[in-house]
């Protein structure tokens with residue numbers, strides 16, 4: 294078995310965790326950003342959150358991560374209510390690598406226990422960057438840095454991966470390649486994924502379900518049943534137009550639609 298396959302097998306034994314937010318409110322300086330929001334994700338589901346800039350998507354992720362607390366309502370993530378085993382990881386637009394540590398040592402930060410070295414190498418192999426193990430972060434391209442950030446997340450065998458526009462700064466081709474990689478590792482590992490993105494096509498390419506945030510709550514929802522990997526065909530394009538219109542209007546007329 295290859296390193297990558299061994300890692301995938303190991304982590305598949307740690308299935309994704311469910312998430313449940315009920316009646317959640319969050320204000321900043323008296324301005325309500327999240328207003329009575331309800332949202333649930335199934336174990337292993339890939340959920341995408343779209344919406345206008347400033348509608349509260351990152352705030353929602355931070356609530357899920359436990360980095361912010363709701364003013365009212367409940368945020369239940371099994372890793373926090375059950376065994377606290379560090380199963381949540383976040384990825385951001387910037388990779389946030391430590392510049393004074395080599396690539397392998399950055400990835401190792403995500404790993405735990407006696408087999409941390411092995412887990413770090415396996416994760417790096419899985420993102421196709423083992424040959425850069427001894428490199429310094431500043432010598433990598435933006436896409437490679439995001440691969441390292443993904444490897445660092447994988448090395449911790451996550452049960453919930455929160456992705457806050459992680460591919461937003463990449464060029465179009467690298468972005469498409471990274472989308473495929475994120476999909477591959479999600480399928481191999483079985484974690485629950487929540488992706489915030491401004492790119493509706495990216496949401497359709499990756500998500501089982503897309504939710505629209507507007508007015509501090511969930512204003513629309515699409516269950517995407519298109520086959521994976523998702524061909525950019527007429528159905529894909531049609532759905533993209535529909536979701537873009539809903540974002541502009543701040544509402545989805547159909548409420549919840551399966552496509």
Ligand SMILES: Nc1ncnc2c1ncn2[C@@H]1O[C@H](COP(=O)(O)OP(=O)(O)OP(=O)(O)O)[C@@H](O)[C@H]1O
Pocket residue numbers: 321322326344345346347348349350351352353
């Ligand atoms: N820590 C904070 N203190 C004060 N205001 C905040 C804080 N975090 C977020 N906000 C405000 O909450 C609102 C929602 O911000 P948030 O970053 O969640 O939106 P977003 O949908 O992720 O935006 P974008 O798509 O532009 O990244 C904004 O008006 C922002 O200024």
